[in-house]
Amino acid sequence: xxxxxxxxxxxxxxxxxxxxxxxxxxxxxxxxxxxxxxxxxxxxxxxxxxxxxxxxxxxxxxxxxxxxxxxxxxxxxxxxxxxxxxxxxxxxxxxxxxxxxxxxxxxxxxxxxxxxxxxxxxxxxxxxxxxxxxxxxxxxxxxxxxxxxxxxxxxxxxx
Numbered sequence: 001x002x003x004x005x006x007x008x009x010x011x012x013x014x015x016x017x018x019x020x021x022x023x024x025x026x027x028x029x030x031x032x033x034x035x036x037x038x039x040x041x042x043x044x045x046x047x048x049x050x051x052x053x054x055x056x057x058x059x060x061x062x063x064x065x066x067x068x069x070x071x072x073x074x075x076x077x078x079x080x081x082x083x084x085x086x087x088x089x090x091x092x093x094x095x096x097x098x099x100x101x102x103x104x105x106x107x108x109x110x111x112x113x114x115x116x117x118x119x120x121x122x123x124x125x126x127x128x129x130x131x132x133x134x135x136x137x138x139x140x141x142x143x144x145x146x147x148x149x150x151x152x153x154x155x156x157x158x159x
Contacts, residue, residue, distance in 0.1 A: 077116040
């Protein structure tokens with residue numbers, strides 16, 4: 001194998017790795033709200049947030065309803081995205097794949113990502129309507145603190 005061909009293959013593999021990271025994107029705010037406020041399995045964070053945000057029983061129920069009504073749709077889109085990404089990886093490694101085939105599959109992956117993010121954003125807007133202005137502000141502050149704590153933990157674990 002010649003040097004230019006190795007470089008091209010390295011670039012493809014790097015791009016494939018980046019696409020793999022996109023296949024399972026980090027949860028956005030709607031999922032954070034859902035997981036921390038509306039999921040029975042998250043017993044540690046849920047009481048803290050519901051207490052700090054001072055959610056009413058009606059708000060708790062509305063947030064759970066939003067989560068459960070949209071979860072199947074988000075799960076289906078996430079599965080379709082994983083499948084399309086897997087197909088893209090297969091095309092990348094196939095010697096018979098054309099540039100057009102790769103471009104079309106990459107476009108499909110991007111469209112699925114956009115659809116999934118739109119679904120998440122729609123859920124966020126619905127959840128946002130449940131919270132008061134003060135609760136929204138406090139929740140944003142708590143999430144900033146949480147992200148900072150996670151960054152600190154990661155940096156401490158790499159040292």
